[in-house]
Each structure stands twice: as structure tokens, then as C-alpha cells.
Amino acid sequence: MTLRPYLTAFGLQWKIGLRYRIAVVAGLVAQMWFGAVTLMAYASVYHAAPDVQAPLSLRQAMTYTWIQQSLFTLLPLGCLPAVGDAAKTGAIVYDLLRPVDMWHWWLSATLARLLGNAVPRAVLLACVAGPLAMLVGLGAWSLAPPADLTAAVLSLLSITLGALLSATIVMWWNILTARTLSPLGSYAVGTPLAVLLSGMLLPLPLYPDWIRPFLLAQPFAGITDIPIRIYLGTPIPGGVATGLGLQLFWLTTLTLLGRLWMRQTVNRLEVQGA
Amino acid sequence: MQHPFPVPDAITVKNLRKTYTVREGGSWRGKTREIVALDGISFSVPKGQIAGFIGPNGAGKSTAIKILSGILRPTSGEVQVNGLVPWTSRVAHVARIGVVFGQRTQLWWDLSVGEGLALLRDIYGVEPERFARNRARLADALDLGEIMDQSVRQLSLGQRMRAEIAASLIHDPDILILDEPTIGLDAPSKLAVRAFVHELCRDHGTTVLLTTHDMHDIEALAERVIVIGHGRILADSPFEDLRMTTLSERILELDFHGTPPELALPAGAVETARAPHSLTITFDPRQIPAPALVAHVGHLPGLDDLRISRPSIDEIITRFYADHAA
Numbered sequence: 249m250t251l252r253p254y255l256t257a258f259g260l261q262w263k264i265g266l267r268y269r270i271a272v273v274a275g276l277v278a279q280m281w282f283g284a285v286t287l288m289a290y291a292s293v294y295h296a297a298p299d300v301q302a303p304l305s306l307r308q309a310m311t312y313t314w315i316q317q318s319l320f321t322l323l324p325l326g327c328l329p330a331v332g333d334a335a336k337t338g339a340i341v342y343d344l345l346r347p348v349d350m351w352h353w354w355l356s357a358t359l360a361r362l363l364g365n366a367v368p369r370a371v372l373l374a375c376v377a378g379p380l381a382m383l384v385g386l387g388a389w390s391l392a393p394p395a396d397l398t399a400a401v402l403s404l405l406s407i408t409l410g411a412l413l414s415a416t417i418v419m420w421w422n423i424l425t426a427r428t429l430s431p432l433g434s435y436a437v438g439t440p441l442a443v444l445l446s447g448m449l450l451p452l453p454l455y456p457d458w459i460r461p462f463l464l465a466q467p468f469a470g471i472t473d474i475p476i477r478i479y480l481g482t483p484i485p486g487g488v489a490t491g492l493g494l495q496l497f498w499l500t501t502l503t504l505l506g507r508l509w510m511r512q513t514v515n516r517l518e519v520q521g522a
Numbered sequence: 523m524q525h526p527f528p529v530p531d532a533i534t535v536k537n538l539r540k541t542y543t544v545r546e547g548g549s550w551r552g553k554t555r556e557i558v559a560l561d562g563i564s565f566s567v568p569k570g571q572i573a574g575f576i577g578p579n580g581a582g583k584s585t586a587i588k589i590l591s592g593i594l595r596p597t598s599g600e601v602q603v604n605g606l607v608p609w610t611s612r613v614a615h616v617a618r619i620g621v622v623f624g625q626r627t628q629l630w631w632d633l634s635v636g637e638g639l640a641l642l643r644d645i646y647g648v649e650p651e652r653f654a655r656n657r658a659r660l661a662d663a664l665d666l667g668e669i670m671d672q673s674v675r676q677l678s679l680g681q682r683m684r685a686e687i688a689a690s691l692i693h694d695p696d697i698l699i700l701d702e703p704t705i706g707l708d709a710p711s712k713l714a715v716r717a718f719v720h721e722l723c724r725d726h727g728t729t730v731l732l733t734t735h736d737m738h739d740i741e742a743l744a745e746r747v748i749v750i751g752h753g754r755i756l757a758d759s760p761f762e763d764l765r766m767t768t769l770s771e772r773i774l775e776l777d778f779h780g781t782p783p784e785l786a787l788p789a790g791a792v793e794t795a796r797a798p799h800s801l802t803i804t805f806d807p808r809q810i811p812a813p814a815l816v817a818h819v820g821h822l823p824g825l826d827d828l829r830i831s832r833p834s835i836d837e838i839i840t841r842f843y844a845d846h847a848a
Binding site: 250252253255256260264267333337338339341342344345346347348349515517518519520 | 542543588591592593594595609612613614616617621623625626627628630631632633641644645646647
């Protein structure tokens with residue numbers, strides 16, 4: 249197997265992601281706004297109950313929120329737009345006409361699209377919410393640096409796994425789109441699941457005790473929640489190794505099952521016609 | 523790749539059958555019904571031939587094209603394209619064919635034509651020198667010079683179709699499958715596409731399978747026409763044979779400067795229309811040869827002009843479909 253077609257697919261989507269510079273700025277403004285509103289809500293809640301021992305300190309909750317906001321476009325909100333368009337127009341037959349492995353072909357494009365969207369936004373927002381906020385005297389509301397050097401390195405490794413995991417979940421949305429010939433279902437299912445279960449709406453460590461183990465064990469926690477916990481240095485039940493292990497487990501499981509589902513879907517397209 | 527034995531036919535199809543199962547009423551428990559799209563068709567296309575594939579909507583053309591492209595699996599039957607069974611060795615098969623679906627685009631809306639071609643070079647693993655050669659040749663033959671750097675989104679339909687054809691040929695496929703390549707094109711673009719396909723077949727020996735609803739494509743290109751209807755092959759012959767067996771009649775039009783006179787016509791000729799200054803006569807050249815008929819009417823008083831024409835290819839096909847209830 250030669251890697252070139254997959255690298256090409258990656259390069260293409262990366263380029264398309266970077267092409268929409270206005271969207272990056274608009275996204276930045278929206279995410280700053282949501283971040284600021286969330287922070288104010290946390291501040292009032294934490295100050296109203298100063299005696300409660302929360303799993304995250306107010307500073308940690310703020311940093312958690314800023315990182316979540318900066319990684320919003322990394323979440324698996326729905327299918328890859330190119331797959332959605334191809335399904336609607338019927339151009340999906342051309343994907344079957346390429347001498348490539350469809351899973352890897354779509355996965356490289358998906359990963360590139362997620363990174364092409366997320367990396368510029370994340371870097372920009374981190375700069376604004378971190379050093380820039382500190383410089384203008386908003387240090388108390390800013391994005392704090394990682395707990396220590398180990399946390400920095402491990403969280404970088406963890407967010408890489410998180411990006412791969414997110415791309416793999418998007419592959420499931422892509423397959424769903426290819427089966428239903430419409431991208432709408434993937435967004436209807438994907439957006440609420442991803443926003444709720446990744447900790448975007450409310451950090452997963454802040455949920456009630458009894459539900460937390462389940463929230464940590466589900467695949468969406470591996471996208472941003474586990475990397476952020478490692479970054480903050482907050483304890484993960486079972487340690488950092490469990491966190492990384494869970495990410496690897498879901499990555500492997502969803503890839504194996506996803507490839508099976510893909511093969512079955514391609515078979516069905518070949519039998520019933522695309 | 524060297525074949526241990528000669529491969530005379532590029533495409534061989536035997537007893538190809540395809541049925542779809544559809545759910546009636548759309549409910550979960552609805553009864554299922556079988557629809558027969560292809561009901562046992564057989565044909566073969568030798569290397570380097572242009573074969574036209576025609577038939578009314580829903581006749582089974584698209585199904586056959588999709589099976590030959592390797593993206594649809596038949597219910598039963600045998601197919602070999604370049605010695606490969608398309609649906610069992612999809613990846614190897616699709617690397618050696620080029621396909622253009624006229625109503626869909628294979629180029630990338632966000633990229634320029636040139637970038638799209640470069641992308642296809644990487645997908646098909648075309649070596650740099652061969653790519654440069656093919657790109658220059660296709661740009662020249664399909665007049666892509668001006669649009670090479672434009673994004674596909676901005677192209678007119680005619681420009682896009684020329685780019686699509688270039689995209690399908692960048693990897694030198696042995697077989698080119700064109701599904702309605704001239705749909706929606708203006709006359710100059712249609713002529714350009716036809717001329718190009720003709721040269722491709724002549725200069726490169728590419729086998730071309732063409733489906734179209736534009737009978738002029740068939741007349742201009744196809745050495746052979748396969749007519750399909752109700753999932754069966756209704757005719758498989760050079761187009762002239764189809765004309766002879768279906769609608770061999772000719773039409774003689776006569777213009778007069780006064781009222782046309784009453785005529786006694788020889789056997790095989792009938793008056794089919796009468797206007798204040800003209801007459802239309804339909805005749806069968808096997809019963810009454812055109813020179814004899816012209817001699818018969820040539821001395822009529824007041825005759826200004828006369829023209830002989832054949833029915834258009836559209837009329838022939840319409841008659842053929844009607845005869846076969848297709």
C-alpha cells in the first residue's frame with residue numbers, strides 16, 4: 249500500500265480548512281463570548297458556595313472552559329462536509345471508483361479537516377485567553393499554563409489521540425451519511441452527543457459522583473476531557489495511564505467496528521446502487 | 523501487464539442479471555417486491571471500439587454501466603473487463619478504467635482544475651513525467667489552457683465537462699466509460715467532446731462505452747449501437763442496419779408556385795401531407811427507387827423545387843422503441 253493518496257487527501261482538506269480565514273475570526277469571537285459567559289456563571293456559582301469542595305477549583309474550571317472553547321471545532325459534530333455533499337449529489341460513486349481503501353481515504357481527509365479547522369483557532373484563542381489576558385490584567389480569568397512539564401508533554405500526546413479518536417467518530421457519521429444519503433442525520437445525532445458527552449456543555453468532572461465513572465468511560469471523554477484533565481493535573485481514577493488507555497481502547501474498538509460497518513455499507517451500496 | 527493468452531475483447535458480458543428488492547408502501551413491515559433491472563444481457567466489445575449504449579429512461583443502461591464500472595454487484599451472470607471481474611477486484615479494476623458521469627462531478631469544487639488533476643495523479647500513482655505528458659496532451663486537445671487555474675466552481679458546464687473528461691483520462695485507462703457526457707452542453711461543446719472521443723479511440727486505441735440520449739452522439743461516434751429496453755438487448759448492430767430494419771422510408775418534398783396538382787403515385791409511394799404550395803410524399807426506396815420517383819414527378823406543371831430527406835435518427839429510435847414497446 250502506498251501512502252501517497254492518503255497524504256494527498258490530508259493535504260487537500262487541510263488546505264480547504266485553512267481557506268476560510270473569516271470563519272476562523274468569526275469562530276474566535278463566538279468562542280470568546282461563550283467562554284466569557286461560562287466563566288462568569290462559574291464565578292458566581294463558586295462564590296455563592298465557598299464551602300463546597302468541588303472536584304475542580306474555579307481556576308481549573310476556567311482553564312478547562314478555555315481549552316474546551318479553543319478545541320470546539322475538533323469535536324465530531326457531524327460528517328465530513330465533502331462526504332455530505334457527495335452523498336447528496338450522488339458523487340459518492342466517484343469515491344467507490346478510486347483505487348483506494350475507502351476507510352483510510354475518508355479518515356485522512358476527516359483528520360485533516362478537523363485539524364485544519366481546530367489548530368489555527370486553538371492557537372489563536374490560547375494566545376488571547378492566555379498570555380494576552382494576563383498582560384491586560386485579566387490574569388484571574390485567563391487560561392492557566394499546564395500543571396508541570398510532564399503534564400504538558402502527556403497532554404500533548406493525549407490530545408493527539410483525542411484528534412484521532414474524534415476523526416474515527418466522524419468516520420461513523422460519514423458511514424451513516426453514506427447509508428442515509430443525507431448529512432442531516434449525522435448532525436442531528438452527532439452535535440448533541442459530542443457537545444454533551446465531551447464536556448463542552450459542563451466539564452465532566454463537575455457532574456454528580458455516581459455518573460462520573462460512566463462519563464469517563466464513554467468514547468467522547470477521550471477527545472478533549474481526558475487531555476484537559478492531564479493538562480490540569482487533576483486526578484483521573486486509575487491515573488494518567490487509565491486515561492490514555494481509555495483513549496487507545498476506544499480508538500481501536502471504534503476503528504475495528506467502524507471498518508466492519510464500512511465494509512457492510514459498501515456492500516450494500518454495491519447491491520442496492522448508490 | 524503481459525497476458526499469457528491473447529485478450530481479443532475488452533469487455534465481455536454473459537447473461538447479466540440484476541434485480542433490486544424494493545419495499546412497498548415504505549412501511550417497516552411492507553411486502554417486498556423484486557424489480558428486474560437487467561434480465562440476462564450478453565454482449566462483448568472488442569478493444570478499441572466505440573460502442574453506443576442507448577435505451578429509454580429506466581431501461582437498465584445505468585445499471586449495466588455501474589456493474590461494468592465495478593460499483594454495483596450483479597445478481598448473476600459473468601462480466602470480464604480487461605480480464606478482471608469488476609466487483610471482485612474493485613481496486614485493481616478501477617485503476618484501469620476512466621469513468622465520466624455527465625450529471626455528477628468528480629473534480630473538487632474548492633480546487634482549480636490543475637490542482638484536481640494533480641490530486642488524481644497521486645490517487646492513481648501516475649509517474650511525474652507521464653503525468654506532465656498526459657496533462658499537456660489533454661490540455662491541448664480539450665482546450666483547457668485558460669481554465670487550468672480556475673476553480674471548478676467557476677466553470678461553465680461545457681468547460682467543466684471538458685475538465686471532467688481530462689480527469690478521467692489522466693491515468694491512461696484502457697477503457698473509458700461515458701455516461702451521458704454531452705448532457706446540457708451547447709453545440710460547440712458537444713462537437714468538441716465528440717471530436718475528442720473520436721481521436722482518443724483512433725490514436726490511443728481506447729475502448730469507449732458511451733450512453734446518451736442525444737442520438738447525434740451515436741450517429742457521430744458509435745460504430746455500433748446496443749439498444750436496451752426492459753432489461754434486455756433489443757438490437758446490437760451498426761446504426762445503418764437499425765435504420766434499414768426500422769424506418770427505411772424516405773421523404774420527398776415538392777414546392778409549387780401554384781396549387782399542387784392531384785397525383786397518381788406509383789406503388790410504394792404515398793402522399794402524406796398537402797399544403798397550399800407544397801406536397802409531402804413518403805416512399806419506400808426498396809419498392810420505388812428515388813430516381814424513378816423523381817422522374818415520375820419531375821415534369822409536373824408549376825414545380826419549383828424538390829428535396830429528398832431521410833427520417834432523423836430521433837425518429838428512427840422513437841419508432842424502434844414504439845415497435846418494441848420499450
